[in-house]
Amino acid sequence: MIEVKNLRKNFGPLDVLKDINLEIQDGEIYGLVGKSGAGKSTLLRCVNGLESYSAGSLKVNGVEVKDLDKNGLRMLRKDIGMIFQQFPMMTRKTVFENIAFPMKCWKYNKTEIKSRVEELAEIVGIADKLKEKPTTLSGGQKQRVAIARALSMNPKILLSDEATSALDPTTTKAILNLLFEINQRLGITILVVTHQMEVVRQICGRMSLLENGEMTLSGEVDKLFLSGSSMLRQFLGEETAAPQQGVNLRIMLLDDDHSRKMLSRIARELEVEYKICGGGMENYRGKQLGDMMINLEEKDALRVKAFLDEEKIIWHEC
Structure with missing residues (x-):
């Protein structure tokens, strides 16, 4: 599904991504974990073609992203939904219109749009909010609208860029449960970028740790925990001061x-x-x-x- 080999990204003299290697399988939930500035979001933007990369290979469904022309990138992004930390809404539009927006841009007919929006609203739990404006919604409800909008084009991949960072713990857990249910129900591959290890623990099967643009640790989440990795413990701030005697x-x-x-x-x-x-x-x-x-x-x-x-x-x- 997503195959990254020896990927590098530079902003002038600054190396943001250094020799990244990663393979994400169809239908899995994969976590990219790291502190702010580690390069997580840049890698995510390379996946959907919003950022170019300086060297290496990045293939989505077997297609090299850097080789795509403008129309090819447009078709690629149609298959990739994206949700963000902030949930940008068109405040003068209803929830229905916000979810429907991508489909209107792609000239779907009104019947298709109505059916798809109502289906997604039911899946994400906001069927009773379709006529409301975003300003009346809670943070969790706004994120559900954003998720529904990201799913509107039936994407094969969903990219989540710190999607729960602005939410309280209870709402975070509910949104993560929703993403897990979407993965199980629709079979969508989800790539989760986060600095919150609890996000990875709750829904990700595998993960990679990024530090200063380098992938320092990769594997199944529970096995990495059981390995007693000092790298992971240092990232989590869980290094316990051990007695000297x-x-x-x-x-x-x-x-x-x-x-x-x-x-x-x-x-x-x-x-x-x-x-x-x-x-x-x-x-x-x-x-x-x-x-x-x-x-x-x-x-x-x-x-x-x-x-x-x-x-x-x-x-x-x-």
Whole structure:
């Protein structure tokens, strides 16, 4: 669906994207994560042809974007919907007219427009708002209008550029659930650009971490978490100050009772005392995953490590 090889983008002497390699499959939700200025939005704009790239290859559905002429780019963008952090609305137009706008530009007839707008309004949960003006809507409702408009041309790909950053946590969760439902229902490939790891945890199957224009980490979201990646922890600001004395172990807690009982079993069955230094649980696409860092004396470390290995528990020394 989207294939990126050795992609580079320069603004004058400034390297914004450096040797980016990425492959996104049909129908998946993929996360591009990074801090502000990492190059995420620039990469997104290269995908839909709003930005040119300096070197490398970027193919969408097998077509090299840089080789497209003006009409080819127009056809490419017809197949790519886009939603943004801010939800630009035509305030003098109704919700119906805002959703219908792309179809009117492409000269769809009134019957097709009416049918499609009503269908999308039902999907995104604003069927009762079609006659209202955007100024009467909440932030979450405006984003639902923006999503419906992005879907109006039956795109194969949906690009989400920080689409939940301006929303409160409850509304963010509702919008992410909506995007996940759209992906499952319509089979649309979704590329999510965000600096919010909770967005990736909730809906993305795979992700890449961008730092200073470079892709430093890629893989399945839950496996990257379970790998104990220090890069990911540093990005999340989750590096716990580990005690200098003794041995520090980070024990991964999976979505099962077996791993979650491990801390109590270490104390009970091995009769080992330890200190809990930090940890927590998070929701990863419906699975509860977490970790706990413990500090124990060196004399007990080998026994505890052997016990964890025997019980097939994932752990990392830190």
